Every structure is written in structure tokens, then in C-alpha cells.
Amino acid sequence: MPSYFTSAPGKVILFGEHAVVYSKVATAGSLGLRSYNLVQERTDGAIEVNFPDVQLVRTWRSSDIPRQARWEGYPYPPSTMNTELVDQLTKFVDLAEHTNRSHAAVALLYLHSYLSTDEIASSGYDFSVRSDLPVGAGLGSSASYSVCLATALLQLNGHLSSSITAGWTVAEQRDLVNQWAFQAEKVIHGNPSGIDNTVSTLGGAVMFKKGEKIKPLPGFQSLRFLLTNTRVPRETQVQVANVRKLHDKFPNIVNPMLDAIHEISVSCEELFSQPGLDRSHLLTRFGELVDVNHGLLTALGVSHPVLEKVREISSRIGLKSKLTGAGGGGCALTLIRDDVSPETVAEVKRLLEAEGFQCMETQVGGHGAGILTLEQPMSIEEFLSHDKAYFEAATHNWTYFE
Ligand SMILES: Nc1ncnc2c1ncn2[C@@H]1O[C@H](COP(=O)(O)OP(=O)(O)O)[C@@H](O)[C@H]1O
Numbered sequence: 001m002p003s004y005f006t007s008a009p010g011k012v013i014l015f016g017e018h019a020v021v022y023s024k025v026a027t028a029g030s031l032g033l034r035s036y037n038l039v040q041e042r043t044d045g046a047i048e049v050n051f052p053d054v055q056l057v058r059t060w061r062s063s064d065i066p067r068q069a070r071w072e073g074y075p076y077p078p079s080t081m082n083t084e085l086v087d088q089l090t091k092f093v094d095l096a097e098h099t100n101r102s103h104a105a106v107a108l109l110y111l112h113s114y115l116s117t118d119e120i121a122s123s124g125y126d127f128s129v130r131s132d133l134p135v136g137a138g139l140g141s142s143a144s145y146s147v148c149l150a151t152a153l154l155q156l157n158g159h160l161s162s163s164i165t166a167g168w169t170v171a172e173q174r175d176l177v178n179q180w181a182f183q184a185e186k187v188i189h190g191n192p193s194g195i196d197n198t199v200s201t202l203g204g205a206v207m208f209k210k211g212e213k214i215k216p217l218p219g220f221q222s223l224r225f226l227l228t229n230t231r232v233p234r235e236t237q238v239q240v241a242n243v244r245k246l247h248d249k250f251p252n253i254v255n256p257m258l259d260a261i262h263e264i265s266v267s268c269e270e271l272f273s274q275p276g277l278d279r280s281h282l283l284t285r286f287g288e289l290v291d292v293n294h295g296l297l298t299a300l301g302v303s304h305p306v307l308e309k310v311r312e313i314s315s316r317i318g319l320k321s322k323l324t325g326a327g328g329g330g331c332a333l334t335l336i337r338d339d340v341s342p343e344t345v346a347e348v349k350r351l352l353e354a355e356g357f358q359c360m361e362t363q364v365g366g367h368g369a370g371i372l373t374l375e376q377p378m379s380i381e382e383f384l385s386h387d388k389a390y391f392e393a394a395t396h397n398w399t400y401f402e
């Protein structure tokens with residue numbers, strides 16, 4: 001059994017946060033910031049996890065992990081989450097409940113319980129994960145972690161490009177990864193929408209409407225952004241509830257605002273589907289949509305002084321920013337047009353970091369889930385010491401589900 005890496009990106013909501021709760025369309029894209037998982041066989045029948053981003057190092061005996069019998073629909077996941085198994089695994093991992101660490105561990109063991117063959121269950125494996133993404137900042141770290149796990153477990157158990165799934169299309173394999181990643185997301189979050197794991201699995205950009213199938217945004221061109229984590233903690237539920245209160249108080253005012261946000265996503269889709277549209281013109285129009293969307297979100301009450309600070313600093317240099325995700329703190333995105341010089345980017349970063357913010361430059365719209373088989377085993381220490389550039393290097397022959 002060779003060693004391999006799996007990898008998956010984070011996500012950013014480009015347009016339509018909050019409006020999506022009211023069944024309007026939202027647009028999200030995959031980030032160049034990714035999580036990476038090293039999977040290696042070991043000889044002692046143990047499962048060892050090394051997840052430094054959530055301070056978890058733990059070993060269990062493989063044969064002690066509860067396992068599920070084959071179910072109808074195999075290898076697709078059952079339609080409902082097995083809450084009994086989640087409870088059982090939460091006790092099994094023996095970590096304080098409801099922490100980052102226990103969620104990460106239970107999500108892995110949940111997939112292991114369902115997917116492991118007898119052979120895999122009696123062997124031992126190391127799972128090590130490192131991420132470029134800040135955890136809990138609304139950039140989809142949990143989805144990218146979940147997609148890494150789903151890809152790893154499906155690969156390990158022969159469901160990806162192996163004899164069991166021989167004849168399956170890439171799209172079917174990608175769908176399988178996405179469905180299992182959604183299971184892991186459910187273990188971590190309870191009731192996620194599915195947009196984060198879908199963007200992370202597919203890559204590129206997607207259009208999303210509640211209750212409808214998430215569809216790729218046709219013609220999307222990769223864009224460059226500066227992401228700013230204001231480090232002000234925010235709770236999605238609180239922001240969503242505040243917008244709900246405003247909506248219920250002034251429906252005739254708030255509904256047209258939500259409709260206007262919907263039209264921004266529609267305009268974004270139209271922008272990318274215009275054949276032969278000049279890139280510079282596209283970026284100008286995109287920047288205008290960024291501005292309008294932020295204005296509407298501010299009117300909905302979900303901005304915050306730190307987010308306005310990001311807008312003020314970036315607009316001084318002629319750049320367009322908006323909050324992304326729930327708002328009330330969290331992250332903002334700033335569009336970096338192709339003609340913006342590296343000096344300008346460095347200057348805006350310097351100004352933002354001087355406010356105590358964390359800045360991350362990244363592309364939006366790149367690859368989704370990927371696998372890379374290693375020719376030689378790699379020590380966990382070496383894996384964890386590598387940076388983004390190492391994993392991105394062209395010599396690494398990643399396979400993506402595209
Ligand atoms: N690099 C990682 N290693 C292990 N677990 C991770 C990692 N990144 C995310 N997670 C899991 O995902 C959870 C974070 O989810 P969440 O708070 O929704 O943040 P985000 O908005 O970044 O997705 C963590 O509590 C942990 O269980």
C-alpha cells in the first residue's frame with residue numbers, strides 16, 4: 001500500500017451571503033489555500049492521527065473502532081446521519097466533548113466505521129493533516145478537512161479509480177467524495193448547507209440556491225484576492241438571527257434588498273458567460289458588484305467597524321472589498337485586479353496587518369479535491385514541515401477529479 005497525499009481547498013462566498021438563507025442565489029469559489037492529508041500504512045494495527053491545527057495527536061487500536069455492516073446503497077452514504085454512531089464515537093475518542101479536536105477525530109472515525117474493509121480495519125494507518133486555512137474563520141477549513149478525509153478513506157478502501165469502481169466516471173467518483181465529505185461536515189457541524197464541501201470537492205466557482213442542486217458557474221475565470229481575517233470572532237447564527245429580526249420588522253424594505261443581492265449573483269453569472277468579454281472590463285464590473293454587495297450587507301446590519309476599516313484602507317489604494325460569510329467580524333475579501341503591482345499589494349497588506357489583521361493572498365477558482373501517490377514514504381515531521389509552495393510545486397503530479 002503506497003503512501004499518498006490528499007488535498008482540498010477552502011471556499012469563499014463571493015456574493016449572496018445572508019440572501020441565500022431566503023432562497024436567493026449565492027456564488028462561492030474555491031481558494032488557493034488548501035488542507036493536505038498524508039496517509040501511510042503502519043505495521044502495528046493502530047490508527048494514529050496528527051492534526052496540529054487543532055492540537056490533536058492520538059492513537060487508537062484499529063480493531064477497537066466500531067464498524068458498520070454493509071448498508072443499502074453502498075458505497076454511497078446512507079441518507080441520514082447515524083447520530084447513535086456519532087455518540088458512540090464521541091465516547092470512544094475520549095476527548096472533552098464539543099471541541100475542535102473531538103469533532104475532527106469523530107469525523108475521521110465515522111468515515112472509517114462505514115468505509116473500512118476487513119483488511120483495512122485490521123491494518124494500521126497514520127492520518128496527518130495540515131492546512132493553509134485559519135480554522136473557524138468562515139473560509140471552509142472544516143469542508144476542506146472533510147474532503148481530504150473522504151478522498152483518503154475512499155482511496156484507501158479501493159473506491160477511487162480501482163477495481164471496485166472500475167468503469168465509474170470521474171464525475172461519479174467526485175460525487176462519491178462529495179457525499180462522504182458532506183457526512184463528515186454533518187458530524188462536525190450538525191446541519192451544514194453542503195455548499196462548502198461541494199466547492200471544495202469540485203473547485204472552480206458555483207452558484208447555490210437552497211433546496212436546489214449546486215451548479216458550477218460556467219466560464220468562471222480564476223481571480224486574485226487578498227483575504228483579510230479581522231480576527232474579530234463572529235457567530236454565523238447570531239448574524240443570521242439579526243438579519244431575520246430586521247426582515248420581520250421591515251419586510252417591505254428588507255425583501256427588495258435581498259432581491260437586489262440575488263441580482264448581484266445573477267449579474268456575476270452573466271458576466272462570466274459573456275463570450276469574449278475583455279478581462280479588464282470583467283474585473284471592473286466584478287469590482288463594482290463587490291462594492292454594491294457590501295453596501296447592501298451593511299444596510300442589513302452585518303458589517304462591523306473592522307470590516308469598514310478593511311474597506312477604507314483598500315479603497316484608499318483603489319481596491320474594492322466586501323465582507324465575506326456571516327459578517328459581524330470574520331473575513332473580508334479584496335479584489336486584486338491583474339494590473340495591481342506587487343508593491344501595491346505589499347502596501348495594502350502592510351496597512352492591514354498594522355491594524356492587527358491577518359492577510360492571505362490567494363487565487364479563487366482553482367482545483368478541487370486531489371490525490372498524489374508518493375514514491376517514498378515520508379515522515380510525519382517532514383510532511384508537517386512543508387509549506388504551501390512545496391505542495392504546489394509542478395513536480396508534484398496531482399490527480400484531480402476534473
Ligand atoms: N486542519 C485541520 N485539522 C483538523 N481538523 C480541522 C482542520 N481544519 C478544520 N478542522 C475541523 O473543522 C472545524 C472547524 O469548523 P468551522 O468552525 O466551521 O470553521 P471553518 O469556518 O473554518 O470551516 C474544527 O473544529 C475541526 O473539527
Ligand SMILES: C[C@@](O)(CCOP(=O)(O)O)CC(=O)O
Pocket residue numbers: 016017018019020021137138139140193236239240324325326327330
Ligand atoms: C450568512 C450565511 O449566508 C453564510 C455564512 O457563512 P460562514 O459561516 O461565515 O461561512 C449563512 C448561511 O448561508 O447559512
